Amino acid sequence: TTGASSNLDSSTTVESMEDNPDGGCHIYRNGYYGTGISVVEGILEVNIIQMTSIQMTESQAENSLVDFVVTCQGSLPTDVCTVVSDPTCQVSKSVVCDPIIVTDECLLTIRRAFEEPGTYCINITLGDDTSQALASALISVNGGEAT
Numbered sequence: 581t582t583g584a585s586s587n588l589d590s591s592t593t594v595e596s597m598e599d600n601p602d603g604g605c606h607i608y609r610n611g612y613y614g615t616g617i618s619v620v621e622g623i624l625e626v627n628i629i630q631m632t633s634i635q636m637t638e639s640q641a642e643n644s645l646v647d648f649v650v651t652c653q654g655s656l657p658t659d660v661c662t663v664v665s666d667p668t669c670q671v672s673k674s675v676v677c678d679p680i681i682v683t684d685e686c687l688l689t690i691r692r693a694f695e696e697p698g699t700y701c702i703n704i705t706l707g708d709d710t711s712q713a714l715a716s717a718l719i720s721v722n723g724g725e726a727t
Contacts, residue, residue, distance in 0.1 A: 622711030624654035628704060631719060634691070643693040644721045650704055652686035652713060657706035662692055667718060669701035694721045 627650065634645035650660075661677040682688060690704065699720045706713055 620710045621654050623652055623657055623706050623708060623713040626650060626652045626704065626706050626713040626715040628702075628715045628717050631717070633721075643695055644697070645691055645693050646719065646721065648690045648692065648702070648704060650688055650690060650706070650715065652706050654686075654713070655708055655711065656682040656684075656686055658682075658708045659706075660688070660690060661705045661707070662690060663703040663705075664692070664694070665701040665703070667699040667701055669703070669716065673700070697722050 628648055629651055630647075630649035632647045632649075634647060648662075657680060659677060659679050661675065663672055664674045665672050676692065680688060686706075692702075694700065699718060701716065702719055703714055703716050
């Protein structure tokens with residue numbers, strides 16, 4: 581396909597020529613092309629403002645549960661993904677994604693389970709149809725306590 585364009589009376593003229601593989605003929609098209617651009621705000625910032633261990637009974641102690649309180653700026657997210665990695669944030673151990681409903685203020689609590697004590701890198705990503713934003717933190721899980 582070859583094309584040429586010119587600017588006439590602040591309108592754009594597009595001319596194209598296409599090869600027809602069946603007969604070797606050429607098709608010429610002349611016309612105008614227009615498009616619209618929508619600018620969206622997107623999710624601008626994500627912050628983990630609190631990490632709290634959930635106290636469990638001894639019979640439930642196989643997993644440590646931690647609540648992450650997260651805020652964001654910009655548009656409201658529709659999904660959240662949490663990536664738990666090693667302390668260097670290089671080797672992923674688990675990924676959990678969930679749809680969420682945030683109605684007017686971006687303040688949500690995300691509960692995640694940790695199978696064993698240790699230090700972990702946590703990446704929390706909030707997303708919508710047009711954007712994503714990420715917050716990271718190091719967390720030390722020690723038998724039901726998180727710091």
